[in-house]
Amino acid sequence: MKPATLWLLAVPNVRASRTRAALVAMGTAAAGGLVLVTLALFRVPAFALPPRGSTANYSISYDPRYAGIVTSAETRIGVATAVLLVAGTALVLAWQAVSSGSARRHRRDQALTTTGATPGDLRRLGAIETAVAGAVGGLLAGPVYLLLWFVLGPAQPATSRLLPALAPADLIAWACLVPASAALAAAAGARSGTQLHRRPLSGWWWLALAIVALAGMFTLPQLGQGDRQLQVTLMSVAVTLLLLVALACGAPWARGKASRMSRRGRTTDLLAGGGLRALAGPAGRAAGVLLGAGLTTGVATVILGNILRQATDLGSGGHLTGIVLAAVAAGLAALAGLATITLAAVDDLLTNRRGLAAMAAIGADLALLQALQRRRLRAATIAPLVSGLLIGGLGYGALSVAGEPAASTDAWPLLIVGPAALALLLLANAGIVRLLRSRTREAIDPANLRVA
Amino acid sequence: MSTVQLSGVSHAYGRTQALSDVSLTVEPGEVVAVTGPSGCGKSTLLMLTAGVLRTQSGRIVVAGTDLAGADDAARARFRRRAIGLVLQFGQLVPDLSVRDNVALPLLLEGHRSADARAAADGWLDRVGLDVEPDTLPADLSGGQAQLAAGARALVAGPQLLLADEPTASLDTNSGRALLDLLVKTTVQAGGSVVLVSHDNAVAARADREIRLRRGTIAHQVALS
Numbered sequence: 001m002k003p004a005t006l007w008l009l010a011v012p013n014v015r016a017s018r019t020r021a022a023l024v025a026m027g028t029a030a031a032g033g034l035v036l037v038t039l040a041l042f043r044v045p046a047f048a049l050p051p052r053g054s055t056a057n058y059s060i061s062y063d064p065r066y067a068g069i070v071t072s073a074e075t076r077i078g079v080a081t082a083v084l085l086v087a088g089t090a091l092v093l094a095w096q097a098v099s100s101g102s103a104r105r106h107r108r109d110q111a112l113t114t115t116g117a118t119p120g121d122l123r124r125l126g127a128i129e130t131a132v133a134g135a136v137g138g139l140l141a142g143p144v145y146l147l148l149w150f151v152l153g154p155a156q157p158a159t160s161r162l163l164p165a166l167a168p169a170d171l172i173a174w175a176c177l178v179p180a181s182a183a184l185a186a187a188a189g190a191r192s193g194t195q196l197h198r199r200p201l202s203g204w205w206w207l208a209l210a211i212v213a214l215a216g217m218f219t220l221p222q223l224g225q226g227d228r229q230l231q232v233t234l235m236s237v238a239v240t241l242l243l244l245v246a247l248a249c250g251a252p253w254a255r256g257k258a259s260r261m262s263r264r265g266r267t268t269d270l271l272a273g274g275g276l277r278a279l280a281g282p283a284g285r286a287a288g289v290l291l292g293a294g295l296t297t298g299v300a301t302v303i304l305g306n307i308l309r310q311a312t313d314l315g316s317g318g319h320l321t322g323i324v325l326a327a328v329a330a331g332l333a334a335l336a337g338l339a340t341i342t343l344a345a346v347d348d349l350l351t352n353r354r355g356l357a358a359m360a361a362i363g364a365d366l367a368l369l370q371a372l373q374r375r376r377l378r379a380a381t382i383a384p385l386v387s388g389l390l391i392g393g394l395g396y397g398a399l400s401v402a403g404e405p406a407a408s409t410d411a412w413p414l415l416i417v418g419p420a421a422l423a424l425l426l427l428a429n430a431g432i433v434r435l436l437r438s439r440t441r442e443a444i445d446p447a448n449l450r451v452a
Numbered sequence: 453m454s455t456v457q458l459s460g461v462s463h464a465y466g467r468t469q470a471l472s473d474v475s476l477t478v479e480p481g482e483v484v485a486v487t488g489p490s491g492c493g494k495s496t497l498l499m500l501t502a503g504v505l506r507t508q509s510g511r512i513v514v515a516g517t518d519l520a521g522a523d524d525a526a527r528a529r530f531r532r533r534a535i536g537l538v539l540q541f542g543q544l545v546p547d548l549s550v551r552d553n554v555a556l557p558l559l560l561e562g563h564r565s566a567d568a569r570a571a572a573d574g575w576l577d578r579v580g581l582d583v584e585p586d587t588l589p590a591d592l593s594g595g596q597a598q599l600a601a602g603a604r605a606l607v608a609g610p611q612l613l614l615a616d617e618p619t620a621s622l623d624t625n626s627g628r629a630l631l632d633l634l635v636k637t638t639v640q641a642g643g644s645v646v647l648v649s650h651d652n653a654v655a656a657r658a659d660r661e662i663r664l665r666r667g668t669i670a671h672q673v674a675l676s
Contacts, residue, residue: 274549365524
């Protein structure tokens with residue numbers, strides 16, 4: 001296929017394609033801006049604390065303009081990891097946008113195949129469609145970084161800034177980011193344009209992988225006993241691995257959950273189970289992201305409990321900044337997770353109009369269909385958030401005590417923060433169902449039954 | 453009391469008048485075929501009778517329920533309890549297995565899922581659909597989907613069976629067998645059947661043919 005033909009086909013000329021391109025660009029821009037923040041963090045002059053148990057005299061000098069969590073080499077790694085994980089959730093959202101409208105694109109690809117397009121043509125078409133959006137996202141990452149730089153830098157008090165002054169390095173990083181974003185988006189687009197026929201791994205494999213990742217999260221940090229920087233690095237690696245495994249296990253978990261729901265006696269479970277199976281991919285990704293949000297919230301909550309117990313000044317050492325950042329990161333991750341599943345639900349409503357209209361024709365009213373959407377959302381989000389809170393909160397508490405036997409930990413704030421986070425999630429789920437109301441109503445329109 | 457009573461029913465999609473001042477009745481045990489050229493209002497008449505479309509003008513009473521005054525939820529309840537609907541192209545729910553699609557009317561009505569699925573298995577046997585009950589609709593042929601849609605329409609024992617081109621995707625023998633099953637099962641239970649079709653063989657199965665043209669009844673003929 002000639003480049004001009006590919007370009008003609010790739011131009012987003014319908015509303016759904018334009019929305020898809022805009023969402024890919026937005027997700028890439030957010031992720032890119034956060035990557036630039038991560039790189040800038042490493043330009044803050046930092047010092048390393050002496051190893052635990054060391055009796056040697058150390059003189060520590062740090063730049064008083066910055067918050068303690070970024071001038072301390074060990075906590076800076078943790079902050080950078082957290083920022084990168086939030087960038088990862090933005091990429092998950094962008095990936096969901098790349099996958100949206102797959103039914104429409106599949107029909108188009110089938111039509112192109114019957115007229116002589118090769119699999120390579122389809123891959124190139126998929127790549128071009130998203131590469132442009134990725135490049136735009138890369139360009140927008142600059143302004144996003146400027147905004148974040150202002151919020152985390154000049155807008156902070158003079159002694160608790162998190163980012164250094166702007167420098168030519170920022171410009172160079174941005175210039176490298178634009179082609180990288182375009183290439184990443186193109187790769188994702190090419191993959192979405194390829195019909196993969198891989199045999200899925202069995203549920204037992206995924207379960208084993210999850211157990212190994214979880215065990216790694218608790219054992220890896222133990223390897224760095226005595227060296228705080230190594231310990232934080234290992235902890236960051238372990239958490240990142242756990243979340244990557246959670247994202248990879250998400251879809252099989254959602255499929256398993258859907259099967260269990262379908263076997264139950266309650267009609268709502270049975271019918272919602274069918275819908276969850278159809279949305280296993282995005283539901284699994286949302287579950288992985290919410291697990292990460294729960295994990296972050298759990299750790300931040302226990303740290304807050306420890307600070308309150310020690311009656312430490314919250315403002316000192318950047319503790320408050322760290323906790324606020326963790327809460328904001330968890331909130332943003334949760335929002336990205338919910339946006340992922342909302343996007344998938346909208347896509348489902350657009351592509352499955354006929355099925356929904358048929359269901360309504362048989363006797364399912366709008367209220368029942370909304371109840372099914374609510375049930376499906378709850379099934380995909382509540383368990384991951386609660387698991388994340390428990391693993392993060394109780395796990396971090398256990399690790400703290402293991403690292404310093406003289407210490408103890410306070411997990412009681414989890415009893416307040418946990419139910420509050422759950423209530424917010426339920427509220428958000430109800431909001432999503434409300435948001436989808438008009439589209440659901442459109443989907444059950446009898447006119448949709450007239451389509452073959 | 454008639455199973456279906458339509459008096460002065462009109463319906464428009466925007467500026468397009470689909471039905472104009474249509475009046476008809478269908479008696480218990482009666483089989484009526486609605487025929488006519490494409491775009492004459494056959495499917496609209498069916499959807500209004502099923503309560504899928506909201507009544508715009510006129511009066512529609514089906515199985516003792518006045519649909520003109522019923523809101524969306526009430527009409528949905530009415531469909532679950534009184535109507536068996538075979539839609540054009542089968543129109544199965546893609547996320548549910550064939551068995552659950554057939555069980556759907558019972559599930560929506562609040563039956564236990566085990567009972568509903570057992571009933572669905574029975575009806576899948578009776579319509580002659582020889583596939584694994586857990587198969588998803590995407591893996592069925594058009595004809596198989598049509599057979600499943602027939603089983604779904606019968607599973608709750610409807611007072612009124614409404615079928616839009618019920619045999620369109622089936623070969624002659626399978627089509628005849630499904631039509632016989634739909635009609636015999638409903639009529640033997642005291643219900644009525646309204647068939648919408650272009651196919652003369654389907655129309656010939658009816659007691660009466662109503663021919664529509666440009667949204668009005670052109671003529672009615674008793675066939676038996």
